[in-house]
Amino acid sequence: MTAAPFNDRARVDAYDKVRGVTQYAADIQFPRMLYAMTVPSRVAKGRMTAIVTDAAMQVPGVVRILTPADFPPPPEPTGEDGPPPPPPTLEMEIAYRGQPIALVLAETLEAAVQGAEAIRQRFADAPFSSVIDSEGSKREPVEDWVAGNAEQAMAGAVTTIEASYESPTQHHNPIELLTTTAVWADGRLTIYECSQGVNVTKGSVAAALRLDPAIVDVKSAYIGGGFGQKGLAQRQTALVAQAAILTGRPVKLVSPRGQIFHVATYRPNSRHKVQIGVDVNGKMIAANYHAEHEQSRTGFFSPAEYHESPIRMYGIENYRGTAANIRIDRQAPGYMRAPHPQASCFAFESAVDELAHKLGRDPVAFRIENDTQIDHKTGNPLSSRFLNECLIEGARRFGWERRSAMPGSMKADDGTQIGWGVAAGCYPSMMPPAIATLRINANGSTRFATSGHEMGQGIRTAIAAILVEGLDISTDKLEVVIGDTTAAPQHMTAGSWGTAGAIPATAKAVERMRAAVAELLEGRQIAGNLHQQLASVRRPFLQVEVSEVGPGQNADAIAALRQGGFVVAGPEYPDFTTMSYIAHFVEVRIEPRTRRIRMPRVVSIADCGRVISPRTAESQIRGGVVWAFSAALREATEIDPRFGGYLNNDLADYVVAVNADIGEIDVGFVDKPDLLANSVGLKGLGEVAMVGASAAIANAVFHATGKRLRELPIRIEHLL
Incomplete structure (x- = not known):
């Protein structure tokens, strides 16, 4: 496989979906x-x-x-x-x-x-006890995340910032x-x-x-x-x-x-207290961060994972992260897009913005100067990190140099307040084992079966891109079978590891098939595509099976997958850590009398390794930005503490973003392969697309109004 960028291809399932042929x-x-x-x-x-x-x-x-x-x-x-x-x-x-x-x-x-x-x-x-402050709720501390000595470093800090943030209960x-x-x-x-x-x-x-x-x-x-x-x-x-x-x-x-x-599971109400200290040169040297969230009496969704992204955002060598469950009597919370980083990076990136403002520093330059190539939690290098490239390119596209630094200083002719905000995000890049079977038939059809599930993110399109780039096959009879325990052993598709599981296995199957065809033809030059070549030599089909594992995994991972086990590698691999990164630049406009917030434009630049399917990758980022807008300004599940139930449990009362809320979303990619992460060089994208965008919106609201709001969702009444 070459290292050249992949071509933009239409979704392979789009035609059937718009015609209503696809069966759910x-x-x-x-x-x-x-x-x-x-x-x-x-x-x-x-x-x-x-x-x-x-x-x-x-x-x-x-x-x-x-x-x-x-x-x-x-x-x-x-x-x-x-x-x-x-x-x-x-x-x-x-x-x-x-x-x-x-x-x-x-x-x-x-x-x-x-x-x-x-x-x-x-x-x-x-x-x-139905809410986090109910009498009878039980606090349960969990294991700390520690790097260096945050207490000692904080004592030597020249400037510090300390603030508390809150994200609401939200449903998918x-x-x-x-x-x-x-x-x-x-x-x-x-x-x-x-x-x-x-x-x-x-x-x-x-x-x-x-x-x-x-x-x-x-x-x-x-x-x-x-x-x-x-x-x-x-x-x-x-x-x-x-x-x-x-x-x-x-x-x-x-x-x-x-x-x-x-x-069903949901995003829990969570509270975050962040303290960051800097030295005389403006370098962030220490962070203390406590997070806690509502939890069922027996739920396992760990609050410790709120630290997985902030500890790897910047070169903060001294970090102490504490966390706790607050156990109450509702069903268990669970994973919801960008599960922990949506809330933790809203808090942490808001605090970074507050610190930059307190120091009189440009928030983009401040982030760039606090770069790192080391995961300070493990001491290992990051396999790749191009966050600064995301920030630089995003600032260029957004026109950041035209930003007036003083909050409240940018206004339209009609008095509308204009705010420009920035925030970054990162998310673990992981990889599960996968088993794949590729069968090419002389009748013009191809069947590929592997682990994975299609939620609309485009995994079939990404698989098809690898197959079509590497093999001369007909695309009109290409069948990609996923989400089926009778076709291949299946891992869960979550955490942005679906593509990282399927695509390296697909690439391996392509190479194995090319070798099998070469062996079959024995040097003979036969005209036509692979189907026609098989027909010419009277071979009804050719089939190969391959398996692939993540860095540090071995055949035990494949055995566990075959037995239905849950085996995912990363982001902490034996010799490195792999994270995906993104930078969001947001413009908000706030009407002077109604205080209604609009978002006319966003620029989002991602470092997700090699981009396999540009069209669906762009769609993932746009979807993440829209959801981050919704999370920042619209969504909150209302709980009645008298009865323990949800009041706005329908789409009429659970308010989400609509088309009129969203302006232009300009998407870009660094598109540099990370060949330590896997053989194809891709990193996760679906989750990181949302991370940090809510913070960028909140930071833009502060820039527009001078009012720092630390609780989501931000609504009109907060700006009156």
């Missing part, structure tokens, strides 16, 4: 299918003492109602680190409001909904609702689900229902948005699977959005 999980249909609806708990904590189903069973079309009596008890916790045991099915004990207590099965969706509404439930209530809200269709036939269970981790789903359902994983298949060809919500196993999956087994009929559940708010 909820589109799957089977004869005799039953429709399911879950019944949520109406209390936040306690024990269900009775469930009355008589009236529900009288609803025409209702076939069966599953209760906790229809399920085995949940597995005991293992006590091991990592993801929790498989989610429980139906239980009498209630841990949070909205927890499913029953599943209604009916011939029609309408009957299932009516039956669910007819069920009556009785509980022995228990006291609960992908357009595609959580969907499960289960089929039990011939002693096998097949699950069609919108999942970023079909192997995780397979193992979790098998464990929850006491099944042999070998008889469970999970398929997730396309996902209508995931963003982390669909990474771990959903509670509903085992419910629907058990329903299919007990009835012998296919069963489908499409969860209502209001229920999804209450049962």
Whole structure:
């Protein structure tokens, strides 16, 4: 493979998507299918003492109602680190409001909904704590992140800044609702689900229902948005699977959005206290950073990871990061795009901006002068870091030299306040093992199967780019099979490691196929593409299988992948650390009377190693910037502390960014391969695209108004 930049190619699945041909999980249909609806708990904590189903069973079309009596008890916790045991099915004990207590099965969706509404439930209530400040919440410190001696270095600092920041509870809200269709036939269970981790789903359902994983298949060809919500196993999956087994009929559940708010993971409310010190030369020499967030009583989403990006942003040799869970009685939070860095870099990059202002320094120059090539947490070098190149190119495109430094000094003729803000971001670049099978047929078709899931980020397009660049094959009959446990062992696609898993394996398969073709032809020069060459030598197909692992991994990682294990390498590799970087430049305009904030333009430049699919990479950054605007100025989940439930659990009341909010987003890439990270030289992009952009917006609001706002979302009332 050459090191030349990849050509811009259209999405390989775009034509089918715009025509409505693409089938998502909820589109799957089977004869005799039953429709399911879950019944949520109406209390936040306690024990269900009775469930009355008589009236529900009288609803025409209702076939069966599953209760906790229809399920085995949940597995005991293992006590091991990592993801929790498989989610429980139906239980009498209630841990949070909205927890499913029953599943209604009916011939029609309408009957299932009516039956669910007819069920009556009785509980022995228990006291609960529903928000981070509730009485009864429990603080639980976690392990510190330490580099150098921050206390000693801070004592010698010439100038310091210290401030507290807060990010709200937020929910993912992908357009595609959580969907499960289960089929039990011939002693096998097949699950069609919108999942970023079909192997995780397979193992979790098998464990929850006491099944042999070998008889469970999970398929997730396309996902209508995931963003982390669909990474771990959903509670509903085992419910629907058990329903299919007990009835012998296919069963489908499409969860209502209001229920999804209450049962799926979300971004937790988090609080951040940041202190940074500089020496006489304006170099940042020390940082103390404490982060804490709301957490369920048994959740595992670690607050320690808020430090994973800030500790690697600049050359701060002395860093002390502390963190804590605040355990309350709601469902567990979890991964949501840029899970920890969205909040941590909002806090840290706001603090850096405050420090630059206090020092009278230009915030771009201040960041550039605090560059590093070392990961001070490990002492190892960074495999590549081109953040300064991102800042320099972003400033050039944005016209940063025209910025007036004084806050509140830039105004339009009508009095509109203009603010220019900058912030940077970084995100770990990781790599999972992958197994891939490439088959080229004489009939003109090609089939490539590997680990990965398509959430709209364009992984199929990136795979196709490698195949088409390296092999002379027909593109109109190219099939890329991912998200299918029957086609290849599957790792979870999350954390921006999907492409890093699939693409090096694809490149290896291309090289292996080229060698296989050369061996087959034995030096003969045969006209035509590979399909025609196979037909000429009367070979119906040629197939190769390859595997690839991350730096520092070996054959054990492949073995673990085959067994359904969760094996991801990085960002701390044996001899280096790999991070992706980005710089965002934002202009905001604030109307003088209404105080409405608009964002007419953004420039975002990313260091993500080699760019495999320029079109989908640009789309990832634009999507990340739009979401960062939404997170900074719109989104917050409202919790009713009296009942432990969510008040704005629909798209009418959960406010998100719309087209009118967003102006021009100019995207650029450094596009320098990182060949330490993997054989192709790519680094993760999907997550880092969002990191730092909310801070850039907040910094621009400060520049426009002179008012420093440290709590998201920033709304009109904060500027009145």
